[in-house]
Amino acid sequence: MSNALLAWRGAIWLLLLGAVLAPIAAFLAYGFFSVEAGQIIYDLTIKNYGEAIGDPVYRSVLGKTILIASQVSGFCFVLGYVVALYIWRCGKLLKYTLIFIVAIPLMMSYVIKIYSMRGLLGHTGFLNQILIWLGVIDEPLSAFLFNLTAVRMTLVFALLPFCILTTFVGLERIPTSTIYAARDLGASSTRIFWKIVLPLSLPSAIVGVMFTFVLSVGDFLAPELVGGVNGLTYGRLIFSQFGIAFNWPLGAALSLVLMLISFAVIALAGWLSNPRWMRGGAV
């Protein structure tokens, strides 16, 4: 190996360690300290981790958050799959126009998206106006905002494009000849969907769901802005440790729990999205 190449490799590793891993490691190290009277005490302790894992309040918030993230991911998966399938089957021009439209929200700030949801769900929002116009209700309802349902809806709205796009890419990767081959062998459209299209696009859809889960399980902005008093999620809990509560060590410990859950989900998705038939090699 030439010296120049060696130097480049060294630089890349340094960047990786210094800019990516070191800050995380330093942050996690806070989990072993403690706080007294607003001052961080630099004596090693595992008290925070004990609290993060053992405290029934934190556990129940974590359980609730995982449930919400699962619901959001599940909903995004189904809706994303149906939309992606529809777009995939459109003619070329319409197809790429629709994909562009789906991608537009990805270029917008997350905060703006949340505020637009607030506008939609709020007291004078679009949803209330529609329902009044339809005659379903007489007075605008405030029930749509500042609760967990609002959080779920906001997360779905923000994360759905990920699911649509990843699934769409998976569908686009299916060679047309594979579908023709199935038809040629006599398969109906229904059979082609269940036996060919779905299994071949599922790995990509799973990657989309993984994104959705990981991003929603750790989110604190949506619950903060549309969740109201009931909208306490794990992300918000962590956020408050670094803000109001000023308990960085506990925040770091809670973050580690969240990180491990995310890693587990990523590993599971990685395993599910790389089935045996994709790997090739010897039997």
Added chain:
Amino acid sequence: MDLVLDEIGKCYGATWVLEQIDLTIEGGQFFSLLGGSGSGKTTLLKSIAGIEKPDKGRLLFNGQDIVNTPMERRPFNTVFQGYALFPHMSVFENVAFGLRVKGVDPGAIRNTVTEMVERVGLSERIHAFPAQLSGGQQQRVAIARVLVCEPKVILLDEPLSALDASLRGQMRRFLKELHRDLGLTFVFVTHDQDEAMSLSDRICILNQGRIEQVDTPDTLYHAPSTTYVAEFIGTNNLIPVTAGGETEFGRVSLEVESNATISIRPEAIGIGAASDALNAAATLVDRQFHGDNTVMTFRTNSGRELTVRRPGRGDAIEIGGQAELSLPRSACTLISEGRAT
């Protein structure tokens, strides 16, 4: 069991990619559609398979017009270019697919599939996925997958083009044996004239969406009816001829009614003057040695290049050396359509 194409036409926008295709493919034949890119051969195959719908014409199978029959209900099956195997299914499941569609009971499926996989020589790989197979093995799976459906006609779209040269030879033999054993109609699309010549009972040569000639390999080689075919199949020498049979090298013994072209194969041309032949004085300009034969290019005194193939070394004449070439009158073929310059 004949397949009849009656004035089939297909256009994309304003361009007719197939024009007026009239063709009869007899039951049991190994029939090739041969042509370069843009000849329409693949579009024609897709029209037969039902992937493309012709914009005009009829497609008769056994006397019935099937042009509106969807592909899944035609008694044909296709071996796709690049095989189009189902990547998420094992060899067994790929081959079983057509039978599962038909609702055959699992026990019968197991027997039929096992037997068919054995027939194509893949018993040991029956549980492998396509990604774990070589190109030749994937090809065999694609064929087995089609055979279990017991089609009346098998359509093959450039099935050998993705294989390397040595494997291609093996697969040619395999296909030929299969055709002989099964007695089914094979419709074979290829751009490789050598492949078509060595495999087919009959070949249809397509050029820009039109049929140039439909004939046996032998006739195509020895009696091409158009200059395109004469130049497409093998190497050929084309010489203009006037009405009455006069060429730059003398009179041919053919009845020529109007200005046309004659063709003569490189192996028919002799070196050294001969009787009952057109003789031409020429200079050797190029020599290529191929082991069992040598291909020489001569330029005649009239300025025409002639290709001559002689067995062995053929190094008697130096480059730039003179020779008398003899073109036997009996080896000259008249081409009525198209004219050489």
